[in-house]
Amino acid sequence: MKKIVYVGFFSLVAIAVLASIFSVSNDEAKMASMASICSDITKKSVKSPNSYKLKSLSAVLIKMTQEQKDGVLKSERYEDIKNLIERDNASMMAGKAFIDFEASNSLGVSLKGFSMCEYTVLGDSWIPVDSVTIDDKLLPTSDVLIASSGEKVGSGFLWKARYLLYKATGKI
Numbered sequence: 001m002k003k004i005v006y007v008g009f010f011s012l013v014a015i016a017v018l019a020s021i022f023s024v025s026n027d028e029a030k031m032a033s034m035a036s037i038c039s040d041i042t043k044k045s046v047k048s049p050n051s052y053k054l055k056s057l058s059a060v061l062i063k064m065t066q067e068q069k070d071g072v073l074k075s076e077r078y079e080d081i082k083n084l085i086e087r088d089n090a091s092m093m094a095g096k097a098f099i100d101f102e103a104s105n106s107l108g109v110s111l112k113g114f115s116m117c118e119y120t121v122l123g124d125s126w127i128p129v130d131s132v133t134i135d136d137k138l139l140p141t142s143d144v145l146i147a148s149s150g151e152k153v154g155s156g157f158l159w160k161a162r163y164l165l166y167k168a169t170g171k172i
Helices: 002-023 026-045 066-073 076-088 141-148 157-169
Strands: 053-063 092-104 110-122 129-134
Touching (some): 026 053, 026 129, 026 141, 026 157
Antiparallel strands (some): 053 092, 092 110
């Protein structure tokens, strides 16, 4: 009898957790992944990555006007996919992630910092990091490309779970 009660209890907890994860919207999951990737890039870019401590993070998605879309599509960076975007009428949004952190400088003194990452959100599948600013210093494009290689912004199950984790820990 005790076994049935335990199995029933854990089943209810599992169902509640899964229901919570599935209730997170795709946009909330994208924002969590943008903020997480921004945090990772920031950590790789500070003087002492081992001393990096994430304090808080947030992100926003902003719908682009047609004028803004046209400006982005004029960039050489998007030349290869310009026709695809126009043909499929893919949605385009601007994304920004904000990170408050602490890290030590080269002398070991703990300092507070702020970073901001900007993204161009193209549809649901491709979200490149456009720029990273740490304490009002723009990282060179080559550093951003290196630091963000292999990072993929998404809105899947794991990002939804991470969004809930950030919410539960008060980081977002």
